[in-house]
Amino acid sequence: xxxxxxxxxxxxxxxxxxxxxxxxxxxxxxxxxxxATPANSVLTILAILAIYFILSxxxxxxxxxxxxxxxxxxxxxxxxxxxxACFAVLAERWNQLLFGFQYPADLYWRPGLAFVLLFFAxxxxxxxxxxxxxxxxxxxxxxIAFWLIWGxxxxxxxxxxxxxxxxxxxxxxxxKNSFALGFFGAIVxxxxxxxxxxxxxxxxxxxxxxxxxxxxxxLGGFMLNMMxxxxxxxxxxxxxxxxxxxxxSSMPIIKYICVIFIEFIRGVPLITLLFVANVMLGYFFPPGxxxxxxxxxxxxITMFSAxxxxxxxxxxxxxxxxxxxxxxxxxxxxxxxxMRLIILPQALKISIPGIVNVSVGLFKDTTLVSVxxxxxxxxxxxxxxxxxxxxxxxxxxxFGFAALLFFITCYGISQYSQWLExxxxxxxx
Amino acid sequence: MKKTAFYGALAVxxxxxxxxxxxxxxxxxxxxxxxxxxxTGLVGFASPDANGVWNGFDxxxxxxxxxxxxxxxDAVEFIPTTGKTRFTALASGEIDVLARNTTWTFSRDxxxxxxxxxxxxxxxxxxxxPRDLGVASAKDLDGATVCIQTGTTTELNLADFFxxxxxxxxxxxxxxxxEAQQQYLAGACDVYTTDASGLAATRASFENPGDHVLLxxxxxxxxxxxxxxxxxxxxxxxxxxxxxxxxxxxxLGVTSANVExxxxxxxxxxxxxxxxxxxxELGAMLGLEADWAKNAIAAGGNYGELFEKxxxxxxxxxxxxxxxxxxxxGGLLYSPPFR
Numbered sequence: 035x036x037x038x039x040x041x042x043x044x045x046x047x048x049x050x051x052x053x054x055x056x057x058x059x060x061x062x063x064x065x066x067x068x069x070a071t072p073a074n075s076v077l078t079i080l081a082i083l084a085i086y087f088i089l090s091x092x093x094x095x096x097x098x099x100x101x102x103x104x105x106x107x108x109x110x111x112x113x114x115x116x117x118x119a120c121f122a123v124l125a126e127r128w129n130q131l132l133f134g135f136q137y138p139a140d141l142y143w144r145p146g147l148a149f150v151l152l153f154f155a156x157x158x159x160x161x162x163x164x165x166x167x168x169x170x171x172x173x174x175x176x177x178i179a180f181w182l183i184w185g186x187x188x189x190x191x192x193x194x195x196x197x198x199x200x201x202x203x204x205x206x207x208x209x210k211n212s213f214a215l216g217f218f219g220a221i222v223x224x225x226x227x228x229x230x231x232x233x234x235x236x237x238x239x240x241x242x243x244x245x246x247x248x249x250x251x252x253l254g255g256f257m258l259n260m261m262x263x264x265x266x267x268x269x270x271x272x273x274x275x276x277x278x279x280x281x282x283s284s285m286p287i288i289k290y291i292c293v294i295f296i297e298f299i300r301g302v303p304l305i306t307l308l309f310v311a312n313v314m315l316g317y318f319f320p321p322g323x324x325x326x327x328x329x330x331x332x333x334x335i336t337m338f339s340a341x342x343x344x345x346x347x348x349x350x351x352x353x354x355x356x357x358x359x360x361x362x363x364x365x366x367x368x369x370x371x372x373m374r375l376i377i378l379p380q381a382l383k384i385s386i387p388g389i390v391n392v393s394v395g396l397f398k399d400t401t402l403v404s405v406x407x408x409x410x411x412x413x414x415x416x417x418x419x420x421x422x423x424x425x426x427x428x429x430x431x432x433f434g435f436a437a438l439l440f441f442i443t444c445y446g447i448s449q450y451s452q453w454l455e456x457x458x459x460x461x462x463x
Numbered sequence: 464m465k466k467t468a469f470y471g472a473l474a475v476x477x478x479x480x481x482x483x484x485x486x487x488x489x490x491x492x493x494x495x496x497x498x499x500x501x502x503t504g505l506v507g508f509a510s511p512d513a514n515g516v517w518n519g520f521d522x523x524x525x526x527x528x529x530x531x532x533x534x535x536x537d538a539v540e541f542i543p544t545t546g547k548t549r550f551t552a553l554a555s556g557e558i559d560v561l562a563r564n565t566t567w568t569f570s571r572d573x574x575x576x577x578x579x580x581x582x583x584x585x586x587x588x589x590x591x592x593p594r595d596l597g598v599a600s601a602k603d604l605d606g607a608t609v610c611i612q613t614g615t616t617t618e619l620n621l622a623d624f625f626x627x628x629x630x631x632x633x634x635x636x637x638x639x640x641x642e643a644q645q646q647y648l649a650g651a652c653d654v655y656t657t658d659a660s661g662l663a664a665t666r667a668s669f670e671n672p673g674d675h676v677l678l679x680x681x682x683x684x685x686x687x688x689x690x691x692x693x694x695x696x697x698x699x700x701x702x703x704x705x706x707x708x709x710x711x712x713x714x715l716g717v718t719s720a721n722v723e724x725x726x727x728x729x730x731x732x733x734x735x736x737x738x739x740x741x742x743x744e745l746g747a748m749l750g751l752e753a754d755w756a757k758n759a760i761a762a763g764g765n766y767g768e769l770f771e772k773x774x775x776x777x778x779x780x781x782x783x784x785x786x787x788x789x790x791x792x793g794g795l796l797y798s799p800p801f802r
Contacts, residue, residue, distance in 0.1 A: 107779070110670055126513055135515040251542075313551040407503050407543045417543065418511045420641060421504025423779050427668030429641065 095119050099431075105424035123428045124435055127419050131435070134254015134409045135418055141185070141248065145257050148182040151175060152264065160450060183261070186247040189235045197227040213370060250328035254409035256439055261328075262410075263397040263443075266335040270396070271389070273336065274343030275382075279373065281348055292344070299341035305402055307334040312406035331403055339396040346388035350381035383458050390451035394444045411436050487559050487691070487698035488750055491532055496540045499525035500558035503543040506664040507774040507782075508564050517541045521562040523769040524583055524689050524706060527759040528560060531705045531751060536762035550575055553692060560702050562689040564660075566616070576693040580703035583688050583766075585786040585795055587681035588620050589659035591666060594674050596653060601680040605630040610643045610652035612636075617657055620683040640665065658685055660774065660782055667779045701749050708756040711738060711798040712765035714789050719764035726757040738801045745801060756801075766796065 055061060068078040098118030102125065103109045109120035124131070133142055155175035158168035177191040201224035209216030240246045253261070280292035299307075311330040354377060362372035382389075404413030415432045419425050491497050501509040501521055509519040517539075526536040542558050553561045554576070564586075565571070567579040590601050598604060601624070611618050613636045625632050635652040637643045644665055647655040655662065659681060666672045689706065691699045712718070715735050717725055726739035736742035740753035749755065763769050767789075774782045788794025 106668070130513070130515070135511045139514075309547070313548055313555075317551070317555050404503075405545060405547070407545050407548055409503070409543070413503065416639075416641070417503035419504075421502070421506050421510040422512065423506055423510075423667075426506050426664065427644065429645065 101125055106426070106428055107424075119431050120428055121431055123419065123425045123431055127414075127425070130255060130414055130419065131411060132255045133257050134252065134414060136252035136254060136409075137248060137257075138246075138252075141244070141246075144182045144185065148179040149257075149260070151178060151182075155179075160454075181245075183253070183257075184248055184250070185245045186240050187236075188245075193228060193231040193235055196231065197224040200224060200227045250326050253328065255414055256411045258403070258408065258410040259397070259400045259440075260443075262332065262335060262400040262403065265332050266339055266396060266400075267393045269332070269336045270340040270343055273340040275347055275378070277340060277344035278347035278351060281344065282351060295337075296341045296344055299337055300345070304335070304338050304399055305405060307338055308402060308406050310334070327408070331406075331408070335396065335400065339392055342392045343389055346392060347381060347385050349388065350383075350385035351377065353384050354380055383455075386451055386455055386458075390447060394447055397444060397447070398440060411439065487695050488532065488701060491559055495533065496538045497525065497529040497532060497560070498540050498542055498558045499528070500542050500544045500549055500552050500561040500563055501525065502563050503545055505564060505661075506668075507660070507778065507780045509541075509562075511541075518773070520584065520769055520773040521564060521689075523763040523773065524562045524709075525560070526762045527709055528689075528702055528705045530758040530762035531708070531755040532701060534752065534754075534758050536758070550577070553577065553690065556692075559698070560689055560691050564687040565690060567686045567688050567690075571690075577690045578693055578696075578699045579688050579690045580699055581688050581706045582686040582795075583706060584660065584686075586658045586660050586685035586687055587786075588617050588656060588683040588685065589662050589681050590678040591647070591655045591662045591675055592653060592678060594676050598678065601678045601682070602628055602630065604632060604654060606632070607653040608633045608635050608651070610635045610637050610646050610655045612640070612643065612657060613638065615657075616683070616685075621656055624680075624682040644668070660780075663782050664774075664780045667781060697750065701751065704749065705756075705759050707798040708738060708759050708801075709766040709769065710789075710796050711801060712756070712760045713767040713796075714791065714798065717760055717765060719761055719768060722757055722760045726754060734801055 052058075056065060069075040095117050096119055098113070098116060099121040100109045100112050100118060101121050103112060103120065103122035104126070106120055106123070109118075109122055113120075129139065129142065133145060137145070152175070154168075155172045158164045158166070158172055174195070177195045180194075181188060181191045201220035204223040205216045205220035207216075208219055277292050277296060280288050281296065283289045283292070308331060311334040312327065315325065315330055358376060358380065359372070362376040367375065401410055401412040403410050404416060407413070407417075409417060415436060419432060420428070501517065501519075504510045505519070505521075507519060509517060509521045511517050522541070525539050525541065529539045530536040542552060544552050544558070544561070544563060549561055549563050549565065550571075552558050561577075562583075564584065566586075567582065571577055572579055590604070592598050592604075604625075609621065609632050611621055611634050618634075621632070621634070632654075635646065637646055640657065640661060643655055643657070646652060648669070655665070657665075659677065662677055666675050666677070669675060689702055691702055711734075712722075715732065715738065717735060717738070722739070725735055726741060729736045729741040733742060737745055739757045740746050740755065744753075746753040746755045752758075764772065770782075770784065770787065771777060774780045776783060784792070784794060786795050788796065790797040
């Protein structure tokens with residue numbers, strides 16, 4: 035055997051060379067993402083140009099904005115031909131944009147407080163890691179908020195609460211015998227409490243002081259949008275679930291009532307329903323009486339969105355395999371238990387994107403009330419503010435502000451729903 | 464038993480409804496406030512200020528009626544109405560009087576069953592063009608693009624005008640006045656046409672109002688006035704004569720400054736005396752206090768004062784009196800005599 039000497043054996047790795055300059059760092063990112071292909075490069079340059087033109091127009095306009103001025107004419111004098119926004123309209127009409135022009139100025143703290151409390155009330159519903167005891171506050175919140183916003187005697191909301199508590203108590207007591215007895219008995223109990231209480235408790239109007247009554251007609255601004263949005267979304271969700279289940283029911287009367295209701299409401303534009311609420315109902319009641327306009331609008335918007343939510347949830351129910359229903363039956367669960375424990379948790383989870391879609395759309399649709407002369411945010415802008423001698427001709431600033439408020443709210447809702455979907459993701463996809 | 468009570472309640476409600484429409488004056492007095500329908504906002508005619516207080520030319524009429532009936536020009540609940548809700552609000556009894564720059568037309572008076580009590584502003588459709596266009600008359604507008612609000616009478620008037628002058632135009636349909644303003648300034652149309660008062664108000668909001676001219680032609684009649692429901696002539700009379708009192712006061716030289724003095728004791732002019740209640744029984748004939756007209760005039764001044772304060776030449780809107788001058792000054796305002 036020939037003894038071969040091995041001249042060189044590498045015993046360790048060559049130290050890695052630094053990558054070439056165009057394959058690392060920002061240069062690589064730009065090359066990969068912005069200039070990968072000729073078409074890509076053209077699009078990038080066009081996009082940069084578009085962004086430049088938009089920013090070069092809007093940024094100086096915003097930075098040059100005037101925040102203190104009594105009118106548009108004075109704004110223009112200060113700017114003296116230069117490009118600049120007249121944000122002074124927002125500063126001067128700030129309260130009107132938020133609360134409408136008729137809400138008493140010394141009472142702004144009341145809707146403000148109701149708004150802050152809304153977060154505490156909504157938190158335990160939205161984030162179920164929080165202690166369940168907080169739900170007690172959520173249950174009390176509608177009555178607190180009503181009392182804060184409309185004012186008047188505390189006995190009114192207390193009576194409403196009492197009626198509901200009595201109804202719930204009746205339901206708890208009798209639901210074991212029969213669901214129908216518990217459910218309808220609870221409604222009758224609440225009605226009895228309200229009627230009897232209505233005779234005992236004096237008229238709730240208060241004319242003076244910090245808790246004086248504010249009529250519905252005086253509500254306005256973004257407050258009105260928030261109130262309509264929050265009330266209608268939270269009411270239409272349970273009604274929508276009931277309608278969706280009713281539509282799948284095997285009992286023909288319930289089924290056809292639900293089908294007709296949903297198809298009728300979906301076949302009619304919301305604006306028509308609002309006109310009915312405002313105009314037609316005025317003919318049916320004697321002058322000076324009748325149901326409060328705010329309540330009429332809430333009922334109409336709630337019916338409208340409930341029909342849509344019902345169809346979204348029906349989609350979720352249809353997506354569940356039949357085996358889930360059979361599994362629930364085979365466990366010996368009755369209808370209510372099967373729905374509550376097996377079917378709805380899964381169906382609602384599937385329906386989240388659709389429900390959020392309807393909610394966001396509904397929230398934006400609340401601006402439609404401006405056509406029936408309610409002064410929501412858009413109604414305030416289009417009516418009193420643009421019709422004032424001082425601010426006639428200011429558009430971008432006002433509508434931009436409205437768009438910003440709606441964007442913040444709707445983006446918040448959307449982000450929450452995405453978090454919720456991740457949080458509830460129990461399947462392994 | 465329960466059923467009877469229910470029908471009884473229905474009957475009472477129906478009765479209340481019918482009496483409400485029969486004696487509006489009693490209702491207003493019992494309520495203590497006048498429900499007055501106004502626009503949701505029209506520059507110079509009705510809009511709330513930063514403190515939420517309604518101001519404007521139409522608002523002045525509401526306040527005068529409230530002062531005449533209740534003696535307090537602030538006893539008004541202003542009910543904002545849109546173009547679509549105004550007539551139902553009046554017909555259903557939600558408002559007692561509608562003062563919302565509404566054109567008096569045959570069908571509204573007869574078919575919709577309303578009673579126009581008079582005219583507080585004679586308007587008409589006009590044209591606005593940029594000064595650079597060098598147009599002096601609407602008849603020179605052959606081939607022009609015209610911004611026009613769809614679904615309004617102005618659209619029909621425009622077509623009639625161009626056809627009768629056998630010239631052509633190209634309409635640019637727009638929805639609202641605000642949109643029209645933007646389109647016109649952006650040059651999407653050569654001409655903007657709507658009511659002359661609206662054109663003047665729109666022009667006043669431009670950065671350089673001097674660059675735009677209103678053409679002399681007025682191509683339609685738009686008499687604007689307050690209106691009430693059919694069926695209560697006593698109430699109609701009250702609103703009609705409250706408006707006439709404002710017009711007559713200007714003619715007779717009664718202003719908010721001297722009305723107290725003139726109304727304190729009989730003056731040398733018997734018509735002033737009858738108007739202000741120091742002579743005769745005119746107030747009692749209407750079912751009002753003797754000083755009803757004095758209160759109406761003291762509320763915001765006579766017609767001329769209201770005009771000057773809200774839409775006159777010293778305001779940013781800057782409307783000339785034109786047709787809305789007293790008949791003695793060549794206008795159309797002509798109040799029947801107080802006798």
